[in-house]
Amino acid sequence: MPVPLSEFDYEAALLACAAGQRSAMQQLYEQESARLLGVVRRIVRDSALAEDIVHDACVSIWTRAASFDPARGSARGWIYSVTRNLALNAQRDGQRQADIPEETVQALGDQASLVAWQEVIHSSQWEDSAARVGHCLGELEPVRRDCILYAYVDGLSQKEIAERVTAPLGTVKAWIKRSLAALRECMS
Amino acid sequence: MNQNSNAAFADLGPDEIQALAGEYVLGTLSLAERQAVAAQLATHGALRAAVDAWERRFLPLTSLAEPVAPSRHLWQRVERSLDSLSALLKTAGPAVKKKAIPWWRDWQSLPLWQALTAGGFAAAAVLASVLVFQVAALKPDTRYMVVLVAPQDKSPGWVMQTSTAKHIELIPLGQFEVPADKALELWTKADGWNAPISLGLVTPGKRLNVSLEQIPGLQANQLFELTLEPSTGSPTGRPTGPIHFIGRSVQVL
Numbered sequence A: 001m002p003v004p005l006s007e008f009d010y011e012a013a014l015l016a017c018a019a020g021q022r023s024a025m026q027q028l029y030e031q032e033s034a035r036l037l038g039v040v041r042r043i044v045r046d047s048a049l050a051e052d053i054v055h056d057a058c059v060s061i062w063t064r065a066a067s068f069d070p071a072r073g074s075a076r077g078w079i080y081s082v083t084r085n086l087a088l089n090a091q092r093d094g095q096r097q098a099d100i101p102e103e104t105v106q107a108l109g110d111q112a113s114l115v116a117w118q119e120v121i122h123s124s125q126w127e128d129s130a131a132r133v134g135h136c137l138g139e140l141e142p143v144r145r146d147c148i149l150y151a152y153v154d155g156l157s158q159k160e161i162a163e164r165v166t167a168p169l170g171t172v173k174a175w176i177k178r179s180l181a182a183l184r185e186c187m188s
Numbered sequence B: 001m002n003q004n005s006n007a008a009f010a011d012l013g014p015d016e017i018q019a020l021a022g023e024y025v026l027g028t029l030s031l032a033e034r035q036a037v038a039a040q041l042a043t044h045g046a047l048r049a050a051v052d053a054w055e056r057r058f059l060p061l062t063s064l065a066e067p068v069a070p071s072r073h074l075w076q077r078v079e080r081s082l083d084s085l086s087a088l089l090k091t092a093g094p095a096v097k098k099k100a101i102p103w104w105r106d107w108q109s110l111p112l113w114q115a116l117t118a119g120g121f122a123a124a125a126v127l128a129s130v131l132v133f134q135v136a137a138l139k140p141d142t143r144y145m146v147v148l149v150a151p152q153d154k155s156p157g158w159v160m161q162t163s164t165a166k167h168i169e170l171i172p173l174g175q176f177e178v179p180a181d182k183a184l185e186l187w188t189k190a191d192g193w194n195a196p197i198s199l200g201l202v203t204p205g206k207r208l209n210v211s212l213e214q215i216p217g218l219q220a221n222q223l224f225e226l227t228l229e230p231s232t233g234s235p236t237g238r239p240t241g242p243i244h245f246i247g248r249s250v251q252v253l
Helices: A010-018 A022-044 A047-067 A075-092 A102-107 A112-123 A127-139 A142-152 A158-164 A169-187 B002-010 B014-026 B031-040 B045-064 B073-090 B111-131
Strands: B143-149 B156-164 B167-172 B182-189 B197-202 B208-211 B223-230 B243-252
Touching: A010 A022, A010 A047, A010 A075, A022 A047, A022 A075, A022 B045, A022 B073, A047 A075, A047 B073, A047 B167, A075 B031, A075 B045, A127 A142, A127 A169, A127 B045, A142 A158, A142 A169, A142 B014, A142 B045, A158 A169, A169 B014, A169 B045, B014 B031, B014 B045, B031 B045, B031 B208, B143 B167, B143 B223, B156 B223, B156 B243, B197 B208
Parallel strands: none
Antiparallel strands: B143 B156, B143 B243, B156 B167, B167 B208, B182 B197, B182 B223, B223 B243
């Protein structure tokens, strides 16, 4: 069973993986696989493919653990970066345009995501960083915030986002650029 | 190719680097753009720092995705893959004598390849049986895998696999040092091609995603090589330095 994020030493787990300790990889899997699968599944929108990608991510994490550099960020962040990159590469490749489940669309309506997320951050140990991005997202106009969440959480392309929010593609591109600049300013 | 994209990235101002890094992490870049950014991460310090900072900013948003319990078999599948990987690393075959002349000049007759075909194939097949990355459900295209081994001791150093229908990924199995003024360059040649084609420079320990559009084709028994070249790549467009890793593609599944 996963333990609270603050009680699991992700960096030690990666170090042990780099040293070839299979038990460390298993612990990491038990700790994080359900959350990783959740993230990947939202992006690729296909259960079987999502499991394939988590499998690939585990092999990649195990193989590349020695290349993790704590100076560049947290161990947990690295694990998500490896996994999201695999998912995004799969999603951006080819012409697949899987339908987005209706419940996802609804979940992303108005502020639902942020509300759900408030619950998450209050139950975890990393309120600071979460609250910061949450606060700064809250400063954005709702439609622009949705663009950011559609992209990051649901892995939608800019074209898909434009369809989803019924705005011209050029407008969505400009919104995303300006929102990123605003987020960076707000979080600095 | 490499120099052009280097130059393009070198012209970016700080704000443009931030914007590009932000979109890279957000996921809104096209696959080609994603790969161009990924290829620069090893060498472009400012871009890497910007990407790292965006990863940190957005990481909390991953908790917006509801966890999904994996099927019971997923960990077993991971374990099988890791078992095969470690078996492959342990069973690296006996030493093969290294040829002194550039490999590509002598490649009609290099006995090394025969050794590799015999020794490398079994190892590659074991690895391929589980390490094949399962895009099959979506993409029925033929897939390939290559295990690149050091010519001296046949120890595996890199694995290549078709990661999607249009890409083959070069994945490091460890860290390798190259002299400061040198670089590893990836080459491929299939039967019937006149000369090897460069797939670009490789950063030790970093993966490289190669677009199959860069090469005329991908087939079974196609040769892949990493040679040591000047830091800007081979000046002649052909391999000039010693082979560091070599392998041939195996069709999987």
